[in-house]
Amino acid sequence: MDQKRELTSVDLAALVEELGAYEGAKVDKAYLYGDDLVRLKMRDFDRGRTELIFEVGEVKRAHTVAPERVPDAPGRPPQFAMMLRNRLSGADFAGVEQYEFDRILEFTFERDDGTTRIIVELFGQGNVAVTDGEYEVIDCLETVRLKSRTVVPGSRYEFPDTRTNPLTVSRDAFYREMDDSDTDVVRTLATQLNFGGLYAEELCTRAGVEKAMDIAEADEDVYDRIYEAIERLALDIRNGNFDPRLYLEREDDDDGNGDDEDDVQERVIDVTPFPLEEHEAEGLVGEAYDSFLTALDDYFFRLELEDEEEPDPTEQRPDFEEEIAKHERIIEQQQGAIEGFEQEAEQLREKAELLYARYGLVDDILSTIRNAREQDRPWDEIEERFEEGKERGIEAAEAVVGIDGSEGIVTVDIDGERIDLEARQGVEQNADRLYTEAKRVEEKKEGALAAIEDTREDLEEAKRRREQWEAEDAGEDDADDEDEGEDKDWLSMPSVPIRENEPWYDRFRWFHTSDDYLVIGGRNADQNEEIVKKYLEPGDKVLHTQAHGGPVTVLKATDPSEASSSDIELPDSSIEEAAQFAVSYSSVWKDGRYAGDVYAVDSDQVTKTPESGEYLEKGGFAIRGDRTYYDDTPVGVAVGIQCEPYTRVIGGPPSAIEGQAETTIELEPGRYAQADAAKRMYRRFRERFEDESFVRKIASPDRIQHFMPPGGSRIAEE
Structure with a gap:
């Protein structure tokens, strides 16, 4: 059975009800992973740290995630993430709504300087659009230009055409929708009433109606039973009457012996806000959850684990460094928690001792409240009496800083320490309660100490396995040397090891020619100025x-770290590739032209000193002497992913890049904006590599865009 990878409209209706409990949470930070997963790190008053994610790629989902399950933050936040941080940092989560019964969620965030709406489209190609309070699009992951609607920065966000909302449809309107159909009952519910296949079948089952019944054979009684089943479903959603289930498909191993639990294979299949008779009839096993959000988090976490293939230990070295670093991070967190428990327990004991130290004062406050309550005086009046006592300078009244009559709690300030007291109890009982709470916190500390010992054992075990692997690996060095020249199939590897390198020229435009000479180019006038002044050398x-x-x-004859020389003769092939680089990243490409003229000179012909009476703009330079022209040099750019000696994106003339990258995509001038073309290329690269996470880590759309020419582009073979 196929596994669920997209949330249904019913799922979103239930999701909205549960997410409403997070209203008031504050946004700390925003992240973008690849081009389809947005994460918002928030702080909720009742729940503490809260992680909210939207994914709009092959998997389409929106839900909260347990903090320990969120991926590590990307190293370099792309422009979209920076925009979100600028607009949302410190903003309050004001609510979420589902657009009609469509698979669209609208999240609203409020800040003193305005409203931000994040509209998440969980259908079709998927999209996340960020708008202001008036629905003007600030930015979006995908631009949409259709006859029916447009979603582009600077325009007003346009929702898709509205469809029937079956959760609010009247009985008469429901009858009309059914009468207008020319197919069977289940297909009518799935398409015209927008329930989709699963819930259309479920409603038929709950109503006791044959799914394949032709609509022409359905009478008023059939309509009534289905409509009542829809009403019950809608009422459960509105009232939040959820009983979530995560459904599993269980199979025995091939040996046919199902007695051993280890022989049972499980696959997650679906997650729903209610038990579904359809799934139970198919033999799926349902696990119950307290909340739909928790069930969603578990489902997609387990789905991701199942999607990941275990790497063959005979083919690839395990990432011991990452495992060791993970255990060390956990130990650091556990140590922080232990320190927090110690401080909390100490504070609780100090508060209890303060109650005894100021016994008379505290007893006076509690006795006054108990006496007033025994006389049936309301809490408001008691609070007013204390306020009057403060004005007269009564010490006991001055110590009271708050009264919560609904809970019977009085908050006092004793020697600068605020303490909550239960008014029904005396001094001793309140002190005992604080001591008991301190003891409970100490027990949590003991649990954390035991956990940290387990983690330390896991850490030592990882180090031991690393040493064992390295020892075995050392014995195979000779065989490895023989195989060193063999090509590796990087595209098929389940896990590509990452080897990062940030050279000095990475902030410029750059590539290495097919003869391995470095070419650098400026991105703006400042960089043009810097290259001529600082990096231009003889040769x-x-x-x-x-x-x-x-x-x-x-075109560099030598690296800046090497001794420069004017005796080096640069190959013609490298000069021609540098010429193509110069024309491709110029206004020629931006103007949509396919060729332009380029000239070349030696370094000693370039000067920043203008002729008498002339003026050089910033980034400009003067040429002395003859020039060599390369007329009608064709534009051409390829962007590729290099796997060795380093894992990174590279770009430049196709003749150079294709020999250095594992896979490439060639570009030509076109109609797609730079950001849109980068996203298309990113998806192509993910499809080519077995290890999609590798592409996400080193070749984000933002990084691909770094190597693209200015202006519009298109993929050459499209």
């Missing part, structure tokens, strides 16, 4: 387009 070639508006392009 280098300088290239520039004849058209205005292009990068200063330098």
